[in-house]
Amino acid sequence: MGFAEDRGTYWRGRYKISTGKYGTVTDENRDTVRFRTKREAKRAADAEEVKVRSGGWKDPSAGQIKFGDYASRWYAGQDLAASTMQNYRRHLEEHLLPEFEDRPLASIQRADVDAWDKKERALYAASSVKTWRGTLHLVFEDAIDEELISSNPAAKRRGRGKRAGRSRDRGPEKVVTDPLGILLVAERASLLSGRDDEFVAGITKAYTGMRWGELVGLETEFLRPTALRVEWQLYELDSGQFERCPPKDDSYRTIDLPPWLARLLSGHVARTRPTTCPCHGKAHVFRGQGVSRTGETGAKVVDVARRAGVSTGTVSNVLNRPDAVAEATKARVREAIDALGFTRGGGAVDQAAHWRRNGFATWLFTPAVSGWYPKKAPQEARPVPLLSEPWPGVPARGRGAAGRADSCWMPIAKGLTPHGLRHTHKTRMEELRTPPKLMDERMGHMDGSVQARYTHITRQMRDGLMAGLTAEWERALDARLAMCPTSPVNVLNDLLQERLKVRR
Template structure:
């Protein structure tokens, strides 16, 4: 039993924690409570000893550990994927430590957390603040488990403080597109980059639902005749390093591919002849670009070739050996050079080992989908300047591009992002009435329900999905043929000619 100890001017309560170890009744901050009466001290000591026997006792002094000190040790103890560790570090350094770093864990109250959340919501998206509060809750829950605090002040109490009806803070719905939209965005991205890689990559993403890191990290050996194997991804961390790591949540899987998509991969590999990258020593299907594509770099040889309707070799001959080229062709090429403002070396782009997420989305995918380059200091948002011929146009580059342009692109799917193609793939499968088990397999999701455990994927299910994807692909080619029978993008031009012959 506990006992009261006379300290001259007050009484304090003492209780047994373990053999030879005694504690003193203290408040939440670890300060000794001074009792005026012996009886009060004895009752408080008995209550604390009862908690010890029930396994509910926590050392009051432990709560004096500061949030910053505990967070540092907590983060170091985590052993998670590189992407998760990076996210936790951002949440802590940018949003949680500035508010709570010097506060003792026991001093953090629910009202403090709610006040912080209101302040963050005034500056950031509600969905982001919800994620940061989730990290705070996880950290403080571990502090409870470690016996440093008795309750988690970041726990959300259900139904408290909610407005009736739907939340006014919902984010915008994810933009998706249709098969023709996938094709047109892929074509425009390829026109902006000046090569076929972006066309093949965008179509791959739209028809497999692969994550961005999985597309960037797709190694040649995993692109198989009837499927693609997802074994790795390349995740870009804040330092700029691309980390080769397992797919998100260990979602290793084999994604079935229609025959036409497999042929697209085979042709791409044969054209590009990929070699091992210097950073990982692995041979990846897709390459990056060496410089930022801001839309203001000079015109390239491929732009001139597309404008004149000739090969890049013919353009090179006009520039270096004009006597070897027919007069009519020389005139056409020189006119294209004048239209585009081409200068030697002005549009040279070295190949990089890999795409960068921000560069790809900002300067290739977003302008392809919306027809506008996004706002990027010091430049405001602006339409992509385009020379109208050949259709759907050749992007004008360099100084005076807007003055030389004939037109600009209309939006295909304004607001569409690379990840939106993953949503698009799921939406299209829903339209085919694809079994949920097969959809989860393709996307790398896990359904832990009993129904999912008792459902299995059959060959017929796979065949039906491949047939539906093929029908949509062919329909998109037919629709593109109706717009124009040719394309400045070589790989798409070949596909259009092949489709035209099949229809005839």
């Protein structure tokens, strides 16, 4: 049993931890408790030894491990998806270790975490801070399981703090758009990139609800005549590499395609003839653009062709074999060359294997929806400079582009993001009165309720949704025809001409 030890002016309690190892009764701050009498010291020591024998005793020194040391050990012990590991590392290195690295685990109190939370919210979005605090909470929970600490200082107590009618952590509502907005944004993105790829990809994302990684990772072998199969996604790591991994939450699924979208995708594949990427050895439906389009790169052959209303082959002939081209055509091409400031090689771009999320959103999608290039040091935000002909305007590129421009785009759906197209698809399905079971299947969501188990998807449900999406697409084409019967984007121009014939 425990015993009391005379220290001259006080008594201290001592108890056996293991063979040859004894502990001293301490308070919550690990300071030795000074007892006035031998009897009190002996009673406290006995109580501690009972805890040791029953397995309920915790070593007071355990919580003195520094947060940084424990966090490193904790991270090394995780075995999760590469994307999750990357996020945890970023949370720790950029936001948690700078504040808590040298603090012993047991010394970190709720007030310390709350003070850090308040400081972070002054610099970052509340939703981001909430995510980082969640990681901190997880680290402390595992420390509790290892009996290093007794409580979690990152846990939030319910019913405390400022009262508000809505959560302070609630972010702004996602911006969505309508079918015409989808078409116009996709057309602009294609004009900015100088390819048809972005038009096809934008329409596909908006009419399937695919996640960004699923769209980038869509392999040609998973295209079907009437559907596409989501089997993989490509997740972009901080290193710039792409991780080929299962879709989020293992949401493998088959997405039905309206006939017109199936034709659009099959035509795109036939036209681009995808080859295997060097990183995974897989042929993907969509490929990257290459260097970022900042609005300052040189004009390309396709820009000249659009301006002059001819094919890229004709522009090439004017540059290399002018005698093979009619004088009137040569004049139009040379006028376009002068207007755009085109120089040989100025618009050459090596095709990348895959889109970069940030580059796509910054230099293609955001300018398409807002009409403005975003602020990116050292440049300030600025409108996309356009040559107004052919409609809806060809982006002017290269040095002095703003001086040659004669128009700019108006916003379509300012604030819309690539992920907002996924929200848009869900919203369109709601408006079409699509059954929830079919919506969940299409979006890759899981409804674990009892009611969901008793609902089943029928062929009529699928056909009804395809008919509704087709009707919306046709109305969007009609509205676009009313604006202008042609488009500088080849694939859209073909669609408009087909639609015009049907209407006649």
